[in-house]
Amino acid sequence: MVSKVPEPLPVERLGRRCDPKVLARAAAAKGGESGLVGQERGLSALRLAVEIRHNDFNLFVLGPQGTGRRTAVENILRKHASTRKPSEDWVYVNNFDDPHKPVVLGLPPGAADKLRDEMARVVDDLANDIPALFESEEYQTQRRAIDEEFGERQEQAMADFTSRARAEDIALIRTPMGFMVAATRNGEVVKTEDFKKLPEAEQDVIEEKIARFQAELSEVLSNGPKLEREHRIRIEALNAEMAGRVVSSRIDEAREVLGDTKVVADFLTRVHDDMIENPELFLQAAAQKSNGPFPEALGKAHLEPVFRRYMVNVMVAHSADAKGVAPVVVEDLPTFDRLVGRIEHISQMGSLVTDFTLIRPGALHRANGGYLVLDARRVLSEPYAWDALKRSIKERAIKITSLAERMSLFSTTSLEPDSIPLDVRVVLVGDRFLHELLVMLDPDFQELFKVQADFEESVVRNDETLAGMSLLLRHYAEKEELLPLADDALARLLDEATRIAEDATKLSLRLSPVTDILREAEHYARAESVAEVRRQDIERAVEEQDRRASRVRDRVQESIARRTVMIDTEGRKVGQINGLSVHEMGGFRFGRPSRITARVRMGTGKLIDIEREVELGGPLHSKGVMILSGYLTSTYALDVPFSLHASLVFEQSYGGIEGDSASCAELVALLSALSQKDVRQDMAMTGSVNQLGEVQAIGGVNEKIEGFFDICAERGLTGAQAVIIPAANVDHLMLRDRVMEAVAAGRFGIIPVSTVDEAVELLTGVPAGKRGADGNFPDGSVNKLVEARLREFAQVRKSFASRGPAPEAGEHT
CATH class of the missing domain: 3.30.230.10 (Ribosomal Protein S5; domain 2)
Known part of the structure; x- marks a missing residue:
């Protein structure tokens, strides 16, 4: 039996061509919808990741570049962000008991900036009120009374001693080495040679007196530091009493402004106590200011380094109009510091020093309570970033450490700030090969990223997908403010999407090369001052792309x-x-x-x-x-x-x-x-x-x-x-x-x-x-x-x- 020799293919089998009329009818039937076409699998996984309440259902979005996966992720996250519970504001404040361990405060949304601004106003006000109070006549009168009282007590003690000594012919003498006692006769100090001529019994009596009064003198003199301490305590008590009046009044005003939140109330109480204990900070600042060339009042006292202890370092704040909307943060440079935050240092007299006001937030802080989108390859390429991200997700807390200290680059004064509780859904965007490597090589990966959204490279070509793609491309042209697409131009562009898919039964979902053709065609259309992108403009864009890259082929x-x-x-x-x-x-x-x-x-x-x-x-x-x-x-x-x-x-x-x-x-x-x-x-x-x-x-x-x-x-x-x-x-x-x-x-x-x-x-x-x-x-x-x-x-x-x-x-x- 003779086998039949294969015949050449008819021309209609060599490529499909989209009919603009069919496309227009299908688009009309589809309505005004526009969105990703053929990505139901990936979008379903994405919706699961953002809606499920369990914490370890983080998402890995995989698929080829140019399929619109990242844009889809951001759109869905932003749409769902309004349905999530508002996250807290987070601030660092001074730990007055242990300054190298700053305290973190969780505040209601919108309260962080309010607390920071109010504390700045409190310091500014007290920087003027406290020095003015200490310069008042009332304070000066009470201070003089205390000074006079202790002065009189010290003088009276010396006078009593001198009187008793004079009664027994003993005189108090001031020498360059201090005070001493000596015997007298007829109002004159007995000289050494005269003393030796006295009878032995009289010498013994004089020596006994001198020893007794010398001991009393030592006791009187030793009471001086005690009196000084008492004097200082009385002055401090007076200062605290006087400062307490204005501080308590101003802090009470702050309480009314900030509300009765317990964490804020506790912080204000601690600030109140410290300000009363250290009024000299305000006096020193005022003295330094008045000694300068411009002795005006401290209008921005909170900017002075001495008052940093009372400041509020805002890590995460939500504006009033953003209440109820979870943050969606896209970090394009996910280094270690930009992920978990950093502790900055300043140079001071040749040394690097820091405090809680130099703690800076990272992407995890900004995304707390919402979503964080990262490029997987970039995270893995940054030193320590991947480990820091996994640790934060596992512990559900953000712990800020110094990368330089961890790498032993230098040793300097650093901080141990409190960890901030973390509630975030992390979305990694990468390719399939990278996903497989992480599954094989990192045992933690599948425990932390339980959902994968796999975006397709192509979709079956039919009337429905053609209509969906046409609407998507028209929507893109409108969004990018391009000229509108004629029906035949859109049909030609969809044929090119099929060509890119390398399958006449498919449409490529890699939108990037398709939109590149569209934008170039729109450029040629504008150059000819036409009202819409035509088929010949698409053809020209395709030909020009080939011509630019075809040197080796030629x-x-x-x-x-x-x-x-x-x-x-x-x-x-x-x-x-x-x-x-x-x-x-x-x-x-x-x-x-x-x-x-x-x-x-x-x-x-x-x-x-x-x-x-x-x-x-x-x-x-x-x-x-x-x-x-x-x-x-x-x-x-x-x-x-x-x-x-x-x-x-x-x-x-x-x-x-x-x-x-x-x-x-x-x-x-x-x-x-x-x-x-x-x-x-x-x-x-x-x-x-x-x-x-x-x-x-x-x-x-x-x-x-x-x-x-x-x-x-x-x-x-x-x-x-x-x-x-x-x-x-x-x-x-x-x-x-x-x-x-x-x-x-x-x-x-x-x-x-x-x-x-x-x-x-x-x-x-x-x-x-x-x-x-x-x-x-x-x-x-x-x-x-x-x-x-x-x-x-x-x-x-x-x-x-x-x-x-x-x-x-x-x-x-």
Whole structure:
């Protein structure tokens, strides 16, 4: 039975074209909706992550760039943010008992700024009121009374001592070394030589008096520091009493302004007590100010370093109009400090010092109570950022530490601020490969990020998705303030989305390259002062994109046209075929034909892949060649040893070759060399083959066809030229108009095949032949000739073996 030779595809199978009328009707039926198309799986996962109340259901958004995944994430988060419970404000205040451990306060939303501003006003007011109070007549009168009282007490003690001593002829003498006592007679101090002339009994009496009064003098003098302490305590009590009046009054006013929240009330109480204990801070600041060139009042006292102890460092604050709306924070530079916050230092007399007012918030603080969106790759590339993020999520708290101290870069005074409770939903955006790496290498990842939103790269092309995409693109044009799209321009743009998807039954959901074309087309439309983007503007944008990136492709085609690179597009050759490959440079892909040659001879069953031997062939290409060997050994001359020595090579190929898309062409070249049947050179072929001889689908089919077509068009189309592709790739065809027009005119052909036998018949013009019931291939068929050649090799090899060592036979072509 003669097998039917595959026919060229009709032009309508070479690419789908969107009908603008159908598109307009579908869009009208769809209504005014606009949003992501075909991403129900990812959007469903995203909604689960934002709505579920459990804390560890953080989200990893994966998929290719340009699908609108990040925009969709932000839109949904912002929409859902209004439904979440308002988060608290967080501030750091001074720990008056242990300043290096600042205290964190959680406040009702909107209260942080209010507390900070009120404390600044309190300090400003007291910086003027307290010094004025201490300069008042009332204070000065009480202070003088205390000073006079203690002065009189000290003088009275000395007077009493002097009186008692004088009564017993003892005088108090002031010397450079201090006070001392000495004996007197007749009002004169007894000199040493006169003292020695006195009777011994009188000397003893005088010495006893001197010793007694010297001891009393020591006691009187020792009471001086005690009196000074008492004096200071009385003064401090007076100061506290006086300061307490104005401080208590001002703090009470602050309580009324700030409300009766317990945490605020406790803080104000502690501030009140400290201000009363340290009124001298206000007096010193006033004295320093009055000694300056401008002795005006302290209008902004809270800016003075001495008053930092009373300030409020706001970490998270919500404005009054943002109450009830959870924050959505997108951090594009997720370093360690920008995630969890940092502690800054200032230089002071050659040393680095810090305090609680130098604590700065991070993205986790700003997103607390809401959502934090991060780029996964950037987080992982920043030192310590990933560990800090995981620790914060696990502990549900933000702990601020110094990265420099952690890395032991330098040692200086630092702080240990309280941790801030964390309630945030983290959304990581990354690609699938990164997601798989985290699943495999980080045991914490799946515990912390339980939801994955996998965004599709393409969607089935039908009226519904076309309508959805059309509305999405029109909405994008409106949002970006572009010219409106004409229906035929929109249809052409959607066809390009199908081309990008590499599948005529799909629409690419990678919106970035599609919108790039739209914006460039809109530029050309504006340049011509038209009211809307037309089909020809889209066409021009596509052509210009190709032209800008096609320098290498043009040089390759030029080298083929000048016969520098040898590619035949006419005639027939044995063991030679035109294979097709795809090259990609900077996102631009183009097809290139390559001459593949095969040579065979008798041998020991070795199939040499020259590309692999010289380490130019990748593993997939090597796998394809090994499959050829498996096909040959399992299909032909099964009852004799496989005695073939063959070589395969891509001629004039000087770079690496990867992929198995040329394996079917290589097999045809081998079969041609074995059967001595020549192969048509006006055809090119692409497709991989398995060990059963079935032709399998490959990638880049459109670019490969167009690459060979352009060479043929350069030399002149004859109508016999064609490209053979796998039948499984027919649904992927989305060829350019120039190819479809040539096919419609009968000047070029695209022929699908399912088996290598079909390809052999097309390329040799000879039936491939199927093994009959008797176990033999039909006479004259290519497979019959191949099997006969392999049997001949086996017989020759056997005869050589029986005769002993002998020179090898020459090469057969």
